[in-house]
Amino acid sequence: MKGRTRIAPTPSGYLHLGNLFSFVNTYLLAHEWELELLLRIDDMDQARLRMTYLDDIFRTLESLGLHYDIGPSGPSDFLENWSQRKRKSQYDAIMERLKDEGKLYPCACSRKELSTHLRSEHFSQHCWSKNHPFAAKGQKWRLKYAGESVRILNGQGESEESQLANEVWDFAVRRKNGEPTYQLCSFNDDLHFGISHIVRGEDLRFSSFAQAYLGEVLGENSFRKMRFYHHSLVKYEGKKLSKSQSAPAAKYYLGSRSNKERVLNFMAAELGLKGSFSVLGDLREAYLEGRYS
Ligand SMILES: [Zn+2]
DSSP states (O other), X not given: OOOEEEEOXXXXXXXXXXXXXXXXXXXXXXXXXXXXXXXXXXXOOGGGOOHHHHHHHHHHHHHHTOOOXXXXXXXXXXXXXXXXXXXXXXXXXXXXXXXXXXXEEEEOOOHHHHHHHHHHSOTHHHHHXXXXXXXXXXXXXXXXXXXXXXXEXXXXXXXXXXXXXXHHHTOEEEOTTSOBOHHHHHHHXXXXXXOOEEEEEGGGHHHHHHHHHHHHHHTOHHHHTOEEEEEOOOEETTEEOSSOTTSOBHHHHXXXXXXXXXXXXXXXXXXXXOSOOSSHHHHHHHHHHHHHO
């Protein structure tokens, strides 16, 4: 194996077709690039975790025939051995280190207040200079970012450079309730599990740059070598398959043989593959044949 990649669903809703398309992309690239595939489940947000959604992840991967090399075998193995709660001390250590090194500032602004600041100045700098005490409750801890260029490597190993997007200019590493944010957990876990390639949709490209910036701030050399691949987003029957809750639930499509074939053939067509597929393994073989012939 030449590295490791992952799929990283969140058990806070049923998986939708957008998730499936992203997983299939990751799965195919893992085979193309000879990477191990890890199933990581992001359950840090315990308030939104439901057992039925956790079950749905395993059922969906099973019905799709998507096999991973490393990860939990089912919901109980996950809760016992793989939950993000097990890595809470790692997340806390990063937050404390960033705080001690003067790289964070607290901010209790509401969304409405932030949009007001945004009109006059970049809100990121609004609370930066105010030196609110870290000990006060109900504050996010945001990373100080002054508009530096951030560099990532794409799938081919070429360098891409950008400023952080507006969505993450002000990104926090700690939520108002004291818990670590998605950006921090994802960054930590990718290092923890020795991930070398991150595959995600174009709509999450900004997260790649945010996490690369976090890597720079922490001086994590291994994160500099991370390859990022951003796949395009597609529409299915007129519906956009982004990270939206309105996207159709995957379990509905995988519930019957004919619907499953319809989904596989849709994905195959999106990938430019000719032919009809009833199992993911055949689609994978056709994909690899196309890549290497
Ligand atoms: Zn603020």
